[in-house]
Amino acid sequence: MNLRRHDLNLLVILEAVLREGSISAAARRLNLTQPAVSQGLGRARVMFGDPLMVRSGRGLRPTRRGAELRAELGVLLAHVGTLIEGPDFDPARAQRTFTIATSDLGELIVLPTALGRLATAAPACRFDIRPPRHDFGDDIPDLLLMGAAPPEGSWLARDLFEDRFVMLAAKTHPALRGTLTAEGFAALPQALVSPRGDGAWGPVDAALAASGLRRHVGLTLTRFTSLPAILAESGLVAAVPALYAALPAVSRVCAVRPLPVEVPPFTMRLVWHRTRDAEPAQKWLRDGIVSAVTDATGISS
Structure with a gap:
């Protein structure tokens, strides 16, 4: 040619x-x-x-x-x-x-x-x-x-960092104060961010299931961007990565507390x-x- x-x-x-x-x-x-x-x-x-x-x-x-x-x-x-x-x-x-x-x-x-x-x-x-x-x-x-x-x-991979999950809620949410048990957390109406839109079972669900618990998911989202505004107005809580919760746009309207159940950290790669x-x-x-x-x-x- x-x-x-x-x-x-x-x-x-x-x-x-x-x-x-x-x-x-x-x-x-x-x-x-x-x-x-x-x-x-x-x-x-x-x-x-x-x-x-x-x-x-x-x-x-x-x-x-x-x-x-x-x-x-x-x-x-x-x-x-x-x-x-x-x-x-x-x-x-x-x-x-x-x-x-x-x-x-x-x-x-x-x-x-x-x-x-x-x-x-x-x-x-x-x-x-x-x-x-x-x-x-x-x-x-x-x-x-x-x-x-x-x-x-x-496929090849390289680890970037580890992060842990925390509970995120509006600053005035009552679940941020006092004692919170695993049973109490599972019963709270929650928002779940599932990027693929399939409501996937994740590490928080696995940790609760080990104690015979299942969380009450009232809303699923595909993006984290809108989550703070939704939590601030809805009364829902969410389990989210700690680094995300620390972002200024998130911490301005929401606050965190540790999860009352042991959840393994995840790795961003x-x-x-x-x-x-x-x-x-x-x-x-x-x-x-x-x-x-x-x-x-x-x-x-």
């Missing part, structure tokens, strides 16, 4: 459209106009002899060939980036996008300090934060922030796919987050 016959810049545009599933989102990511991205997609369709993306509702979905290319192009462009960067990664000169998947707990606790440093060191790079998913398929992020066990398969382990840019990203968290918490991973 004569590569000089093809405009390889179209691969960058195609990868962005396939990953984002939207012309407008791809244009924002690439800092191009929507007509330029649309035109690039049209030329890529000619180059591959396939529609690649077809209209589905308000967005676009890949054809079978498009889905195959989405996985292949991500790996290919990452390798090209490594070839250009050489054995070392220079964040001051780099121009690339990093994708990080996390719940809003990771956004609230880890990312503010870490991304401030990373963005300063790599001003021309973009950091895309995405919600976690049950199955990433071919659309594997560069990094995951997880408070659960890493997924099975070709960085998780990444084995195929990204040796890339200099990925190592810089991971090391930058670890360094920022270590400085902020005083805990060495």
Whole structure:
């Protein structure tokens, strides 16, 4: 094949459209106009002899060939980036996008300090934060922030810090005062944050179950962001990570007390796919987050 016959810049545009599933989102990511991205997609369709993306509702979905290319192009462009960067990664000169998947707990606790440093060191790079998913398929992020066990398969992990659960409630809640037994805690109407929306059984539930107890969940949420306002107005309580409870936006309206049941601590981890382990840019990203968290918490991973 004569590569000089093809405009390889179209691969960058195609990868962005396939990953984002939207012309407008791809244009924002690439800092191009929507007509330029649309035109690039049209030329890529000619180059591959396939529609690649077809209209589905308000967005676009890949054809079978498009889905195959989405996985292949991500790996290919990452390798090209490594070839250009050489054995070392220079964040001051780099121009690339990093994708990080996390719940809003990771956004609230880890990312503010870490991304401030990373963005300063790599001003021309973009950091895309995405919600976690049950199955990433071919659309594997560069990094995951997880408070659960890493997924099975070709994944690697690095511990960031341990945290414990505490009870969070409005400052005027009567359960913050006096004696609180495990039975009393289980009977309190509670809000449960379940990022996947499945009301998953967690370590607090397991600890209560060991004593033959089950907590009374009156509300489930998928995000921590709105929890303080809800607790302040509803009379509900919640078991939450202590580092989250200590955030100024939370401690302004809520207060904590220890849980009356022994719950093992959980570990927040960085998780990444084995195929990204040796890339200099990925190592810089991971090391930058670890360094920022270590400085902020005083805990060495």
